[in-house]
Amino acid sequence: MDVFPAGHPLLQAQQLKHTFRTGRCALQSVNVTIHAGEMVAIIGRNGAGKTTLTKHFNGLLKPTAGTVLVGGQDTRRVSVAQLARTVSYVFQNPDHQIFHGRLFDEVAFGPRNLGLSGKELDQRVASALDAVNLAAYVDRDPAELSRGQRKRATIASVLAMKTPVLILDEPTSGQDYQESRQIMAILQQLHQQGHTILLITHDMELVQEQAQRVLVLGDGQLLLDGSPDELFRQASLLQIAGLRRPPIIDLQHRLEELGLTASVPTAESLAAALASRIQQGPSVHVDPTPGRNAACP
Numbered sequence: 001m002d003v004f005p006a007g008h009p010l011l012q013a014q015q016l017k018h019t020f021r022t023g024r025c026a027l028q029s030v031n032v033t034i035h036a037g038e039m040v041a042i043i044g045r046n047g048a049g050k051t052t053l054t055k056h057f058n059g060l061l062k063p064t065a066g067t068v069l070v071g072g073q074d075t076r077r078v079s080v081a082q083l084a085r086t087v088s089y090v091f092q093n094p095d096h097q098i099f100h101g102r103l104f105d106e107v108a109f110g111p112r113n114l115g116l117s118g119k120e121l122d123q124r125v126a127s128a129l130d131a132v133n134l135a136a137y138v139d140r141d142p143a144e145l146s147r148g149q150r151k152r153a154t155i156a157s158v159l160a161m162k163t164p165v166l167i168l169d170e171p172t173s174g175q176d177y178q179e180s181r182q183i184m185a186i187l188q189q190l191h192q193q194g195h196t197i198l199l200i201t202h203d204m205e206l207v208q209e210q211a212q213r214v215l216v217l218g219d220g221q222l223l224l225d226g227s228p229d230e231l232f233r234q235a236s237l238l239q240i241a242g243l244r245r246p247p248i249i250d251l252q253h254r255l256e257e258l259g260l261t262a263s264v265p266t267a268e269s270l271a272a273a274l275a276s277r278i279q280q281g282p283s284v285h286v287d288p289t290p291g292r293n294a295a296c297p
Ligand SMILES: Nc1ncnc2c1ncn2[C@@H]1O[C@H](COP(=O)(O)OP(=O)(O)OP(=O)(O)O)[C@@H](O)[C@H]1O
Pocket: 020, 021, 022, 024, 025, 026, 044, 045, 046, 047, 048, 049, 050, 051, 052, 053
């Protein structure tokens, strides 16, 4: 993997505009810099421009105005194949990405293009399939796998490339709870290894648990570039962007309003806060005068 020191400006969109041939303006003057080592969630309503933005980072789209730099290179002057050494992409729909009749060949395709063969290639494929729990399917036709398995197969293909930047469009869609947790764990591990990760997602638990930074897009514009916490505190922005807070964050905000706790609650912290509130006695004033607290007839 090319080494970009942590904090290095790796992906840059400068005054980026994208108008499709149909005349649809999908991005309007977006300015954003993603630094090496960041884990960034990109969220917003359907059609907000999330995929359009990220497809500029792997060179599949070129700016109709403005500039996109990847590792300092203008994407207009670099081929998609060259950019694929730095940025790999998991598409929303796995069937747009799977072309081979055997899972091994599917996952081996990218590393083979990088010149790998023999044992090194076998090991890359084996460890990528192992990471997504598909090792047992190595000789199967991907078409025989479930949609969730095919999605994980595309994640394995990206893992096998070991590129510095990974962009994943809805990585947890089509996965059951355990599979989603497994994907989250893989992403966390990759992040700790120094990969830069962009997640396009509607999964707000994924945002809360994984992202350090959130980009909110709305109608082709960057509405927020901040932390998940900043996002969750902006009720009107959440509404505009068609987002909801994860239930645990909702609970945290309600507990804060009651003065109970200011951090994300765990079962233990919640029990401790409630116990101390019970020891303090009820906050509702009860008038001791007989008859004063009688219920309405
Ligand atoms: N190839 C295309 N030709 C014309 N319009 C397009 C094309 N691709 C996307 N668009 C339009 O550009 C806008 C942004 O689309 P984009 O796919 O980037 O949104 P998104 O935020 O990723 O949405 P979703 O969450 O549904 O994937 C939408 O209005 C979409 O219909």
